Amino acid sequence: METSSKVVTIGLIGAGARLRTVVKNLTSAHPGIRVGAIHDPDPLSVEAAQAEFGREIPAFDSVPALVSTPGLDWVFIGSFNHLHSQQAIAALQAGKAVFCEKPLATRLEDCLAVQNAVRTSGRPFAFGLVLRYAPIYQKVRELIAAGVLGELISFEFNETLEFNHGGYIFGNWRRQTALAGTHLLEKCCHDIDLANWITGSLPMRAASFGGKDFFVPKNARHMARLGPDAQGRPAYRVWPDPHGVNPFSEGADIVDNQVAILEYANGVRGTFHTNCNTAIPERRFYLCGTEGAIRANAITGKVEWRRIGHETKLEEVLAGPAGGHVGGDEAMAVELGRTLLEGTPPAATVEDGVRACVAAFGIDQALDEGRIVDLHPLWRQAGINPK
Ligand SMILES: NC(=O)c1ccc[n+]([C@@H]2O[C@H](COP(=O)([O-])OP(=O)(O)OC[C@H]3O[C@@H](n4cnc5c(N)ncnc54)[C@H](O)[C@@H]3O)[C@@H](O)[C@H]2O)c1
Structure with missing residues (x-):
C-alpha cells in the first residue's frame, strides 16, 4: 500500500534480525521507501540485509561514513542498546531523520543527550515502541x-x-x-x-x-x-x-x-x-x-x-x-x-x-x-x- 509518490532512502545501522523485519514490513507497505546504505560490523547481518533489500546496496565500515552519505533521508538504528544513543546523535548531527529501536539508551545521561540532539537538530525522530x-x-x-x-x-x-x-x-x-x-x-x-x-x-x-x-x-x-x-x-x-x-x-x-x-x-x-x-x-x-x-x-x-x-x-x-x-x-x-x-x-x-x-x-x-x-x-x- 503506497501512500505517496515520494521516494525516501534510508540507511541501516545494526542490520540485525529486528531491523530487517521492521524494514521489510516498511518497504513492503510502501514501495517508495528504499534502503540506500548499511553499516554493521557482522558480515552475516550485512549479507542478510543485502539479500533482502538489494545486492547493490553499499556497506559502510563506520557510522560517520554512513551518516555522511549524500541522498540518505533517514537513518534506522537496530544495533545493541548501549550504542543507540551515540549512533542516533551522529545521524541527527549529520542532518538525518532517525528511527531508533527501543530502548533509547542504557543510561539516563545518554537518553537526555539523544533528546537534546533531536531538539537542537530539529530533525524528525521516531521511536520503536511497536x-x-x-x-x-x-x-x-x-x-x-x-x-x-x-x-x-x-x-x-x-x-x-x-x-x-x-x-x-x-x-x-x-x-x-x-x-x-x-x-x-x-x-x-x-x-x-x-x-x-x-x-x-x-x-x-x-x-x-x-x-x-x-x-x-x-x-x-x-x-x-x-x-x-x-x-x-x-x-x-x-x-x-x-x-x-x-x-x-x-x-x-x-x-x-x-x-x-x-x-x-x-x-x-x-x-x-x-x-x-x-x-x-x-x-x-x-x-x-x-x-x-x-x-x-x-x-x-x-x-x-x-x-x-x-x-x-x-x-x-x-x-x-x-x-x-x-x-x-x-x-x-x-x-x-x-x-x-x-x-x-x-x-x-x-x-x-x-x-x-x-x-x-x-x-x-x-x-x-x-x-x-x-x-x-x-x-x-x-x-x-x-x-
Ligand atoms: N521493538 C521490538 O519489539 C524489538 C524486538 C526485538 C529487538 N528490538 C531491538 O532491536 C535491537 C536489535 O535487536 P535484534 O534482535 O535485531 O538483535 P540482533 O543481534 O539480531 O541485531 C543487532 C545487530 O547490531 C549489530 N551491531 C553490533 N555492533 C554494532 C555496531 N557497533 N554498529 C552497528 N551495528 C552493530 C550486530 O552485528 C547485529 O547485526 C535491540 O535494540 C533490541 O532491543 C526491538
Missing part, C-alpha cells in the same frame, strides 16, 4: 476512553516469556548489561511504556525484587530433560541465532525473574511480573476501575471487559494476534511509512523513549538498593514534571 501501534492496545485505550473502567484505581501487568524465548535472551548479547542494559529495560520497556500510556501518568514510587534463579549452569540439565524439538533443535535453543551461546553458561548478569510494585503520580497502583522460563506465556494487563474492569493478553490477542453491575456480562473481542507483535509490526509499518513519506507525527517520540527508560531505571534502582525508591529525583533530572 506495541503502541498494536490493535489490542488501541482497543484497550478505546474502551478506557469510552468509560468502561470509570476511574482507573489499580492494575496488574506482566511479561512472562515462553522458555525458548527466554533461552534466546540468555543465549545472546542481551545476557550482558554492558551491551543491553537490564532485562527490564531491554525487554520490558514496551510494557512500562504501555503502563505509562494507559494510566496517563508516571510512576513515583517503586519497590522491586528479582534475580537470576533459572538460567544458571546447574539448570542446563533441563535441556536434556526436555530433549530436542520435532526439528531436532535443542530445548531452550529453538530460536535461530547465528552467534547464540548456551543460555545456561556463565557470564549472564541480567535477572530472569522480577516483580515490581508501582505507585503513579495520579494515585494509581500497579504490579509488574516478568519471568523468562514459562510454560504459559502472557503479556497481560488487568485494569480495575471504579465502574469496570478490562483484561487484555497480547499472547492470545483477547480483550475482555465487564462493567460493574448485577446484570452485566463479560464481553470479549479478539484484537490479534495476527502478525508480529500482535499486529503491531504491520500497523507500525503503515504508520511509520506515513511519517517518512508525509511527515505525520510518529506514535512514539523521543520523549516517550526517555519516560520509558526513566521508569525502568527507577524500578531497577529499587531492585539494586532493596528499598522503596522515590522516583521524583530521577524525573527532575530528566526535566519531567510528573502528573
